[in-house]
Structures are given as C-alpha cells and as structure tokens.
Amino acid sequence: MSATISDVARAAGVSKSTVSRVLNTRGEVDVVTATRVREVIAGLGYVPRSGAVHLARGTSHALGMLIPSLTWPWMGEVLQGVADEAESAGYGLLLFTSAGGPSSMAHFTTQVSARAFDGLLVIVPEGGLDPVTEMRQGGMPVVLIDDHGHHRPTLPSVATTNQTGGMSAAARLHTCGRRRPLVITGPARFGCVRDRLKGFTDILPPTLVCEGEFTWETGRTAVERALAQDCDFDAVFAHNDLIAAGAMSALRAVGRSVPDDVAVVGFDDLPMARHTEPPLTTVRQPMRAMGSAAAGMLLARLRGTPLPDEPQIIPTELVVRESA
Missing domain, CATH: 3.40.50.2300 (Response regulator)
Incomplete structure (x- = not known):
C-alpha cells in the first residue's frame, strides 16, 4: 500500500496541515521542520495527490x-x-x-x-x-x-445547430437542382444524427437513408450498396466529412462524376475537406x-x-x- 499524508505526518511528528504547507512551499514552516518532513516524504516514497499539493491554497488552478x-x-x-x-x-x-x-x-x-x-x-x-x-x-x-x-x-x-446544419445541406442540394438524395448517417443513438436527419428531411425527402459509423468505410459501402440496389440518386448528404470522402471514392471507382452526376455535401469542415477531389462542400461545426x-x-x-x-x-x- 502506498504511503499517505497521514503516514508522513505521523513519522515526522507533525500535523497533516504542516505536511500540506511544506508541499505547498508555504513560508510558515521553519526550516528544520520542513527539512524533516521532506526527508520523511523521500523515505516513505510518498507521492502527493494534486489535491493534497494544493490543499492549503484551496485550488489546483x-x-x-x-x-x-x-x-x-x-x-x-x-x-x-x-x-x-x-x-x-x-x-x-x-x-x-x-x-x-x-x-x-x-x-x-x-x-x-x-x-x-x-x-x-x-x-x-x-x-x-x-x-x-x-x-x-x-x-x-x-x-x-x-x-x-x-x-x-x-x-x-x-x-451547435445540428438541425439547422442539416437544413442548410438540403437547401444547397435543392438549389443545385438535386431531388433524389442518398443520406448516409452516423449511429442513430446520437442526438446530433437525429437532428441532422430531421433538418435535412424537412427540406428534401431522401431517396434512401443508410445508417453507419462516422468513418470513410461507411461512406464507401453505403454508396456501393445503393448502386447494387439500383437506387437512383443524384446527391449524397454525409453526416461527416470522412463519410463524404468515402462516398466520393466509391463514386469515382464506378465512373460517376462529382458534382456533374452526383453532388456531395459533408458535415464538420475538417481540414481534409479542402483537399478532397473535388474539394468538399460541407457544414462547418464550430x-x-x-x-x-x-x-x-x-x-x-x-x-x-x-x-x-x-x-x-x-x-x-x-x-x-x-x-x-
């Protein structure tokens, strides 16, 4: 069992408050006593908790x-x-x-x-x-x-305004003339996912909704699954930028052009969003x-x-x- 401040106080013949003052380098303790306390601390191998070190000053800062x-x-x-x-x-x-x-x-x-x-x-x-x-x-x-x-x-x-963010993504796709969006979400147990989906669907009803994780692989597999099902979509709303990047990779692999064939909008505005091919339209989370x-x-x-x-x-x- 590790040593405690009580063990130090007992071995040094002082009070716990005196040990605390030594730990906090307070000037009220005389040099002889302070030296004895430090020798006991070293001998016992006492490691003070952050709370103990700052006990006398009442804050850890x-x-x-x-x-x-x-x-x-x-x-x-x-x-x-x-x-x-x-x-x-x-x-x-x-x-x-x-x-x-x-x-x-x-x-x-x-x-x-x-x-x-x-x-x-x-x-x-x-x-x-x-x-x-x-x-x-x-x-x-x-x-x-x-x-x-x-x-x-x-x-x-x-x-932040996840629902409004979903609405702005839908409004952008609608402005671009897109009417058949594929929506790729994160896990529905998260409130942000539900908010983003509600905001989007209030503006633009999805052709298909695919739930997954917030990963590149989710975007790729969701697009591959939609294509295998002959889903006719002209846009993707991805619930984060990693999903969007995976979706664009899958589209590129089958010869679909972004944005000519399929427009893509992400969410987050990670630094990578400026460097995808093409650069990603996205909803910036602050x-x-x-x-x-x-x-x-x-x-x-x-x-x-x-x-x-x-x-x-x-x-x-x-x-x-x-x-x-």
Whole structure:
C-alpha cells in the first residue's frame, strides 16, 4: 500500500496541515521542520495527490477535461479552443479519456474525488452522462461540450445547430437542382444524427437513408450498396466529412462524376475537406469556438459567475466548394 499524508505526518511528528504547507512551499514552516518532513516524504516514497499539493491554497488552478477518445477527427480543434482559454487564464489542463471503458472511468473518478482540478469540461462518453451529473451534484463545476445532443437542464453546455446544419445541406442540394438524395448517417443513438436527419428531411425527402459509423468505410459501402440496389440518386448528404470522402471514392471507382452526376455535401469542415477531389462542400461545426466558449464559461464560474441555465448555441455554417 502506498504511503499517505497521514503516514508522513505521523513519522515526522507533525500535523497533516504542516505536511500540506511544506508541499505547498508555504513560508510558515521553519526550516528544520520542513527539512524533516521532506526527508520523511523521500523515505516513505510518498507521492502527493494534486489535491493534497494544493490543499492549503484551496485550488489546483487546473481544469479537467473528459473525452471519449483522442481519435475523433475534430477533437484537436476542440482541445485547442479549450487550451487557448485555459492558458490565457493561467490554468493547466488535465485530459482524461474513457477509451479504456470502466477502468478509465474508475481512474477518472479518483481524480475527481481527489479534487485534482477545479472544474470539469466534458464531451460525454457513451454511458457517461449519469456519472457526470452526479459529479455536478457533488459540487464539481461542470460544462458540457455538447456535439451529440445530450441536453439536461442540470448540466450547462455549449452546443451547435445540428438541425439547422442539416437544413442548410438540403437547401444547397435543392438549389443545385438535386431531388433524389442518398443520406448516409452516423449511429442513430446520437442526438446530433437525429437532428441532422430531421433538418435535412424537412427540406428534401431522401431517396434512401443508410445508417453507419462516422468513418470513410461507411461512406464507401453505403454508396456501393445503393448502386447494387439500383437506387437512383443524384446527391449524397454525409453526416461527416470522412463519410463524404468515402462516398466520393466509391463514386469515382464506378465512373460517376462529382458534382456533374452526383453532388456531395459533408458535415464538420475538417481540414481534409479542402483537399478532397473535388474539394468538399460541407457544414462547418464550430468545434474550436465551442471548446473556447465552454472553457470560458467554466473559468467565469470559478471566478464567481453562475453557470447559465440554457445552452450557449454557436451556429453551424455552410461552406460551399466544388462538390456541390
């Protein structure tokens, strides 16, 4: 079993608060006592938790961020927006993923219990909303970066206009004279997928809807399946840019021209969207702005400003390029 702050205090013959002051380099502890405490820490191999190191000052001066995975294509943009705000305010950033499932969440929960950070930003992992809600109820300031349509009045959030984004994609295809769209979605369990599909179908009824993952392979296989079924489509609305790139690859493989034969619209506006062949018309998600706004909201809360009851909405934007 690893040593605790109580073990250090007992071996050094001082109180836990004295150990804490030594860890925080507070000047109230005399040199002899401080030296003895440090010798005991070294001898016991005590590794202080972040919460213990900062106990005397009452704050870690760090933000925590929980995300499902670092591999999501737009995650870097969100993280950059958060990091910019945190750095400008003099805060550090502790990043946690749930990629390891229950073991990842268990480790993360120990960091929450240790108060290793002052507030938490969350892109909610699957099955992670209830634990995050409990953390907020336990006193941890929490702000969601809400790309998947998780709306709870008890959890402040920054969100975007997925339904309006779907409408703008449909309106663009309609303007281009397309009336028989193939829609390739992500998993229907995500609120953003349902919102994008509803916005699109309110404007332009699909010829066929194919559900898949947010991957290049989903776009390729969906187009191949539609062609095998003799589906007569003149447009593709893909629920992210990776799906759109896969769809364009499948169309190119069978000699279909984009946009002459089939117009294609994606969603996200990843950097790759400017470099597909042809460059991709897409709906821009303001991911960096969402990260920045969420971090700013959380930092304001730590300075005493109450968190808002309603989500802060940052709108999507249609970016027109050659594919439509």
